[in-house]
Every structure is written in structure tokens, then in C-alpha cells.
Amino acid sequence: MSKTITEPAKNIPVIGEYDIAVLGGGPAGLAAAVAAGRRGFAAVLIERHGFLGGMGTAAGVSNFCGLYANYFGEQVQVVRGVADELLDRIDRLGGLNAPHLCAGKINARAYDIPAYKFAADELVLGAGTKLIFHALAVGVIKGTDDTLDALLLETKSGRVAVRARMFIDASGDGDLAAWAGAPFEKGDGAGNSLYPSTMFRMNGIDPEKAGDAWTKIPGLMREAEERGDFKFPRHGAIVRPQRNPIEWRANITQIHDDNGNAIDGANGESLSEGEIIGRNQVKETFRFLRTVPGFEHSYISEIAPQIGIRETRRIMGDYVLTEDDVLSCVDFEDTIGRNSWPIEAHVQGDVHWHWQDIPNVRGYNQLPYRMMLPVGIDNLFVVGRCASMTHHAQSAARVTGACFVMGEAAGEAATLALNSNNSTRSIDQATLRERLERNGVLL
Ligand SMILES: Cc1cc2nc3c(=O)[nH]c(=O)nc-3n(C[C@H](O)[C@H](O)[C@H](O)COP(=O)(O)OP(=O)(O)OC[C@H]3O[C@@H](n4cnc5c(N)ncnc54)[C@H](O)[C@@H]3O)c2cc1C
Structure with a gap:
């Protein structure tokens, strides 16, 4: 018997044409959706679950890491912007815990999952972005060799398509970028990745x-x-x-x-x-x-409704963030914000921590714009845990704080790219940084 079945060709209804389409409603995707929607462009956020938050809600994480740095021995908040707005809303709903010391060295903040879900809905819809829940992306249609034209979604009412001029892959797994042909790495390159956990x-x-x-x-x-x-x-x-x-x-x-x-x-x-x-x-x-x-x-x-996945594909971009960048608290000319989390490697049977030289250093590295630009595709950003990083750097910058940073930067940059021949590589970097700083982002 044949091992494959040929699906008959069919016409797929296009349910929307947008300026910016974001795939995945985790911390990276929701921050991107907020930033993109606020600039008045038609933006859509597509999510397979019926709520936002990604691993933070669906995998029961219920704790924000990467918002604070151990700055020369002091706990200082280094991720702001959309992150502040989300946390304020969660706090107003009575769902935010006071910061607690994690691993004895760095602050994190626990939260109530229902409050996160309410706050994220309000924030994204308040930005004017359309939300499409219960839609699993299953493929892409390319425009030219280096551009994307549409995203194919499987929904309860069948397969549909969404067209956009700019795309942001915040799927955590780099689904969209991989289907579009972007190069990627998986795990440690020897068949293993950070281990998942059911919370x-x-x-x-x-x-x-x-x-x-x-x-x-x-x-x-x-x-x-x-x-x-x-x-x-x-x-x-x-x-x-x-x-x-x-x-x-x-x-x-x-x-x-x-x-x-x-x-x-x-x-x-x-x-x-x-x-x-x-x-x-x-x-x-x-x-x-x-x-x-x-x-x-x-x-x-x-x-948790789903198993917690820490790492799958990492899409290779114009710059690949390294473990050394994280541990040496590096600066980049094209900074979009900060990562303060150390290397938290979920290895076989244990968790290994590698710290910046705290308290002798500022405890954070900058994140470069180029780590969001997948090689070979010009109207796509990749953000969050599937952005361009080595296996070890990902075990740091995968946490929520850095995902908020990348998402907000990509959302803003996508609106700038729409004014620059739809190319992510020709935006005015100074304007991007100015806008991010005006949003409260610490570069
Ligand atoms: C067990 C565990 C514990 C953790 N603990 C912490 C912690 O204490 N603090 C912390 O800050 N971080 C923690 N993390 C890390 C952090 O939660 C994630 O790395 C972070 O959520 C990544 O954000 P993201 O937006 O890149 O991706 P995700 O949070 O993975 O979000 C991706 C979203 O895209 C959606 N999606 C994916 N594919 C598709 C598709 N094809 N179609 C439609 N939708 C799709 C998913 O449903 C999801 O909502 C933990 C992670 C795990 C797994």
C-alpha cells in the first residue's frame, strides 16, 4: 500500500489582506502585534490556541524571567515598553506577584495565568490589531524567491489563507520561516535540545x-x-x-x-x-x-494544557547571538533592547546555570536587530525563542523578557519597512531606536 496520499488541489478562500501578519501569540508575538497595530497599519495576530501568552499560559509557566538584571549587585528592571503595560494590566487585575529572587541572583515575577490572558487580549485589541484564534498555520505561499505572500491556516471551518505585506514569525518553532525556506538549526546539532517540561x-x-x-x-x-x-x-x-x-x-x-x-x-x-x-x-x-x-x-x-517546549528550530539570521555575547554583556550598534537572563541550560537530568560575571558587571547584553532577519527572506522577521541564536545563547534569551524586546522591535520595524520597499533590511535604524525609546524601551 502507498505510504502517501495526494491531496487534490483546491482553491483556498483568502479571509483577509493585511499590512502585517504575526504568527503566534506568545510574549514575542503579542508585543509585536501591539507595536504594529498602534501605528495604524492593518495588523493581524494568528494563534492556534484560544488565548494569548504562549508558553507563559499554555504551558503553565506563570513566571516572568528576564525583566530584571543583576546590575553590579542590584536588581534593576531592564526590559520595559510593552512589557510594562502588560505587567501594569496584570497588576491592576490583582494577578502580579512581587519580584522574588531566582537562583539567589536575579529577580523574576510570578503571575496568575487568567490575569495574563485578560491583559493580553485587552492590550492587543486595544492596539487595533485583529485576533484570529483557533487557527493553526500549516504553510506559506511565496511571492518571489525572497518574499512571502500568504499564510495558510487550518481552522474549524477548513483551510483559509491570510495575505500580508510584512510577516512576523513568533511561533516559537520558526514554522513560518522554515516553510519559507530560511536556514535553521535544531538543538545542539547532535540530536538533542533543551529538555521540555510539563508544568x-x-x-x-x-x-x-x-x-x-x-x-x-x-x-x-x-x-x-x-x-x-x-x-x-x-x-x-x-x-x-x-x-x-x-x-x-x-x-x-x-x-x-x-x-x-x-x-x-x-x-x-x-x-x-x-x-x-x-x-x-x-x-x-x-x-x-x-x-x-x-x-x-x-x-x-x-x-498545563500543553507540554512546555523550550527549544526547537532556531532560524539563522544576519547575526547569530552567541553564548559569549550573553556572558560578556556585549553591546551592538543595532541594539533593539536588552537580555539579562544567564544561560539556563536544561540538560539531561539537571539544570546548569552559567552566569555573567555578576556582581562585577552590568548583568545584561544588548540584542541586535540583525538577529531577527532570516537569511534569504526580505519581508519577514523572526522573533522570540526561535530567533537567530546559538543553542547556548538561546537558553538565555529565550525567556520572556527578551521575547518582549524582540517582539516590540519587530512590530515597530515592520511598520517602518512598509515605508521602505517592504524590506526589513533597508529601514531607518535611527528612527526605529527613537521610536522604541519613546515607547519606554531601554536600549
Ligand atoms: C517549562 C518551561 C518553563 C519556563 N519557565 C520560564 C520562566 O519561569 N520564566 C520565563 O520568563 N520564561 C520561562 N520559560 C521560557 C518562556 O516561557 C518561553 O521561552 C517564551 O514563552 C517564548 O516566547 P515566544 O513568544 O518566543 O514563544 P511561545 O511562548 O512558544 O509562543 C509561541 C506561540 O505561537 C503559537 N504557535 C506556534 N506554532 C503555531 C502555528 N503553526 N500556528 C498557530 N500558532 C502557532 C503557540 O501556540 C504559542 O502561543 C519556560 C519555558 C518552559 C517550556
């Missing part, structure tokens, strides 16, 4: 009894393993309270295949398998967590 949250914790259990849980896990009571998928557990301290999040699982390699988040079969492995790990690690003082009466209030 979950627990409710019913006794905050007084639990105290600062987040400092003790990794040690308790090692002891439980040594006694032979449990076998955990990884060390370096991150289990912390949310805004309401009876609720805690657990970033504790690690999903791999039978060979020990990270499951592939850009492969349908692998993703499906990963969901089942992830939930089994949640069940087992929760059995352990119930033994932690203060957690005896806790229950799982949510297993």
Missing part, C-alpha cells in the same frame, strides 16, 4: 508550614532518591509560591524519549508522546511533593 500548579498548601520550602525541596528530593523511595526525571526543581501563597507552581519534570533525548517539539508524533510522559511524571512527582511539610493537603489545580 503544574498545586493548591491547598499551608503557607506557614511550607515556609521557604523552595530552598529545601531539591535537597529533600535527593534524600528521597537516596532512600530509594523515588526516582525523579531531573534535579534542579523549581517549586515556588504564586501570588496567593496557598498556590505553588512546579517546574520539576523533564521529558525525553527512550534514548534519553529531549522529545522534539516540532514533531507531531513526538509531541503527542511527550504529553503522556509528562503527565505520568507529574503524577509521580506530586506523590513526592505531598510528603513535604505544608503540602500534605495540597491537590493539583492544573496540569
Whole structure:
């Protein structure tokens, strides 16, 4: 029997013609959609889920990293602009936690997922950008060799197309850019990537009894393993309270295949398998967590709707951000903003941190405009965790703060490119930086 089926050719209805189309509503995509919509261009944001936030909501992350830097030993916020507006809205909805120290060195901020969803909807729609939910992008139609003309979407009402003059790929997986023929790398180049995790949250914790259990849980896990009571998928557990301290999040699982390699988040079969492995790990690690003082009466209030994917494709651009750029707090002439997160490598069975030389340095590097320009395509930006970075640099600049930065810059730049022959490479860089600074972005 044949292993393939030929789908008959059919005409696809074009449901919209836009100036700017953004694929993916994670932190990078929503920041891009806000910046693009505000300049009065017809912009659309396309998302396969029924809500925004990307891994931050769909994968249950519920914690902002990369907004603060350890600046010569002080905690200083270095990512602003759209990020500030989103956080203000989440805060007004009562959903933002005070900053907490992560890994003993750098601030992060936990948030309530429903508040993030409300705030993101309001912000994107308020910018005049159209939202299309429940639409999975499945392919592209090219205009010329180096331009894109349309994006093909699979929806409940069948396959449709959206046309645009400028595109922003914020899919996290570089779907659009890869289909358009842009070169990409995957993981460490030897068949492995940062390991995914299935996140979950627990409710019913006794905050007084639990105290600062987040400092003790990794040690308790090692002891439980040594006694032979449990076998955990990884060390370096991150289990912390949310805004309401009876609720805690657990970033504790690690999903791999039978060979020990990270499951592939850009492969349908692998993703499906990963969901089942992830939930089994949640069940087992929760059995352990119930033994932690203060957690005896806790229950799982949510297993994230989807497995949390840290890394798949990284689209190669005009510049590739490196680990050395991150660790040496480098500057770029074409800066679009800052990354302050260190290398947080989710390796087999553990999490390895590599820090900038803090507290002796300013604790952040600049991000160059060129890392958003995929080689060979002229009307497309690639932003967020699939932007042009090495495997190690991605383990830093993949976190939410840097994704907001890239998204906002691409949204603004797309509007400038529409006035420059639709070319991402011929925009006026000085105007871009001026606009970003006016938005409050720290370059
Ligand atoms: C388990 C885990 C824990 C993490 N912990 C933290 C943390 O504590 N703090 C932090 O700041 N960061 C954390 N991160 C990293 C961070 O959440 C992500 O790297 C960040 O969300 C990336 O943003 P993004 O916009 O590039 O992509 P994503 O957040 O992945 O968003 C991409 C969006 O595109 C949509 N999409 C993808 N493909 C298609 C398609 N073909 N058609 C339509 N829509 C599509 C997706 O549904 C998604 O909404 C964590 C990540 C994981 C997985």
C-alpha cells in the first residue's frame, strides 16, 4: 500500500489582506502585534490556541524571567515598553506577584495565568490589531524567491489563507520561516535540545508550614532518591509560591524519549508522546511533593494544557547571538533592547546555570536587530525563542523578557519597512531606536 496520499488541489478562500501578519501569540508575538497595530497599519495576530501568552499560559509557566538584571549587585528592571503595560494590566487585575529572587541572583515575577490572558487580549485589541484564534498555520505561499505572500491556516471551518505585506514569525518553532525556506538549526546539532517540561500548579498548601520550602525541596528530593523511595526525571526543581501563597507552581519534570533525548517539539508524533510522559511524571512527582511539610493537603489545580517546549528550530539570521555575547554583556550598534537572563541550560537530568560575571558587571547584553532577519527572506522577521541564536545563547534569551524586546522591535520595524520597499533590511535604524525609546524601551 502507498505510504502517501495526494491531496487534490483546491482553491483556498483568502479571509483577509493585511499590512502585517504575526504568527503566534506568545510574549514575542503579542508585543509585536501591539507595536504594529498602534501605528495604524492593518495588523493581524494568528494563534492556534484560544488565548494569548504562549508558553507563559499554555504551558503553565506563570513566571516572568528576564525583566530584571543583576546590575553590579542590584536588581534593576531592564526590559520595559510593552512589557510594562502588560505587567501594569496584570497588576491592576490583582494577578502580579512581587519580584522574588531566582537562583539567589536575579529577580523574576510570578503571575496568575487568567490575569495574563485578560491583559493580553485587552492590550492587543486595544492596539487595533485583529485576533484570529483557533487557527493553526500549516504553510506559506511565496511571492518571489525572497518574499512571502500568504499564510495558510487550518481552522474549524477548513483551510483559509491570510495575505500580508510584512510577516512576523513568533511561533516559537520558526514554522513560518522554515516553510519559507530560511536556514535553521535544531538543538545542539547532535540530536538533542533543551529538555521540555510539563508544568503544574498545586493548591491547598499551608503557607506557614511550607515556609521557604523552595530552598529545601531539591535537597529533600535527593534524600528521597537516596532512600530509594523515588526516582525523579531531573534535579534542579523549581517549586515556588504564586501570588496567593496557598498556590505553588512546579517546574520539576523533564521529558525525553527512550534514548534519553529531549522529545522534539516540532514533531507531531513526538509531541503527542511527550504529553503522556509528562503527565505520568507529574503524577509521580506530586506523590513526592505531598510528603513535604505544608503540602500534605495540597491537590493539583492544573496540569498545563500543553507540554512546555523550550527549544526547537532556531532560524539563522544576519547575526547569530552567541553564548559569549550573553556572558560578556556585549553591546551592538543595532541594539533593539536588552537580555539579562544567564544561560539556563536544561540538560539531561539537571539544570546548569552559567552566569555573567555578576556582581562585577552590568548583568545584561544588548540584542541586535540583525538577529531577527532570516537569511534569504526580505519581508519577514523572526522573533522570540526561535530567533537567530546559538543553542547556548538561546537558553538565555529565550525567556520572556527578551521575547518582549524582540517582539516590540519587530512590530515597530515592520511598520517602518512598509515605508521602505517592504524590506526589513533597508529601514531607518535611527528612527526605529527613537521610536522604541519613546515607547519606554531601554536600549
Ligand atoms: C517549562 C518551561 C518553563 C519556563 N519557565 C520560564 C520562566 O519561569 N520564566 C520565563 O520568563 N520564561 C520561562 N520559560 C521560557 C518562556 O516561557 C518561553 O521561552 C517564551 O514563552 C517564548 O516566547 P515566544 O513568544 O518566543 O514563544 P511561545 O511562548 O512558544 O509562543 C509561541 C506561540 O505561537 C503559537 N504557535 C506556534 N506554532 C503555531 C502555528 N503553526 N500556528 C498557530 N500558532 C502557532 C503557540 O501556540 C504559542 O502561543 C519556560 C519555558 C518552559 C517550556
